Amino acid sequence: MDTKYVKKILKDTAYIRTGGSKEEKKCAEYLRKRCEELGAKAWIEEFTVQAADGLRCSLKADGREIDCLGYKNCGSWDVEGKLYYMPNTDRYSLSEAKGKIVLIDTGVTHAAFSDLYDAGAKGIITYSGDANNPADVCIDHKELRGFISEGKKLPCVHVHTRDAVELVESGAKKVSISIAQNEYEENSRNVVAYLKGKRKESIVLSAHYDSTPLSLGSYDNMSGCIGLLGVLDELKDIKPLYSLYFVFCGSEERGLLGSKAYCASHEKELEDVVLNVNLDMIGTYMGGFLACVTAEQALVDYIRYFAAIEGFGMKAKQGVYSSDSTPFADKGVPALSFARLADDTIAPIHNVFDTPAVMSPERTVADTAFIAKFVRTMACAGTCPVSRNIPDNMKEELDYYLNRKRRPDA
């Protein structure tokens, strides 16, 4: 893989491709073709996601119209209440939320939603965007995720940070929210490519190809998809011992839905998966390289040694990375995510600034070459040395991340 190839893929996929959209489908077909072009067998696996259209939304504060977008799949509503800005989530703060429309600083997380629902809040306002960047004007389009709300609904609207600040500054008293939408289900999809090894056991590589509603998703995460294509290109002729699956996941940005669907529909085969290597954001000009390992500490230490021997600067640590490695680890597959993490002021994600311009084709090639060496070593190992046991500290982190347990301090 060379820089020309990186530039071509970035250019060809420079469009918004949210999970379940026709653009996501177009990109899935595109990636399937690229895999076949490299000589791999490749196919598409569909799964169902929530969808909404015909969305209309209005937010009024003391009669003034505020620019907003209603959350997809939060239902249709007409509500009115006192505005309550709630920067903290302690018991006292929550006790004041009853019957009010609550502006919060966090997104609609599982904890925020269930707390506000139980406290009797009438609605939720969230915000994002850089208030001090005049070029940052768009409002992100959020959704009420099924696994967050667990079937309950509240009217939720999203505004730009500038308007959120203005609501607080002006001391707005009464707000009303009106939302109308049609909710249904549609298909999202994973693209799977396969290189046959000598053994039944396999290594699954993954990278999501969907984007958020405002983003071209070049860094997050066409870069990781290019990495996967580069690894495929590098390993297609080596006849590995372990079979290799390359899974380009859809709907990651909607809550890891593609990798969750893959793990659910391949539950039996996962018993023969010795490792998941996930790529989410590589190849920027700036930022350190990280391996976040949801497996035994020995793998962290091994990656550190391996990188030093290969002459590749990086950091490795144990942890749960907010990406498609997590559902694999949760099914007991040792998993890790590779990423090059640029500062938010240089290569921000989930907004209009994530474009091919933030990507370094040279760095993408170099990052991919390192990842390919690592995968080749594992794929050709006499036996994959990584223990199938996910250690207790990682199991606990998975419980927190997947909302089965609440952090003591949250």
Ligand SMILES: [Zn+2]
């Ligand atoms: Zn991502």
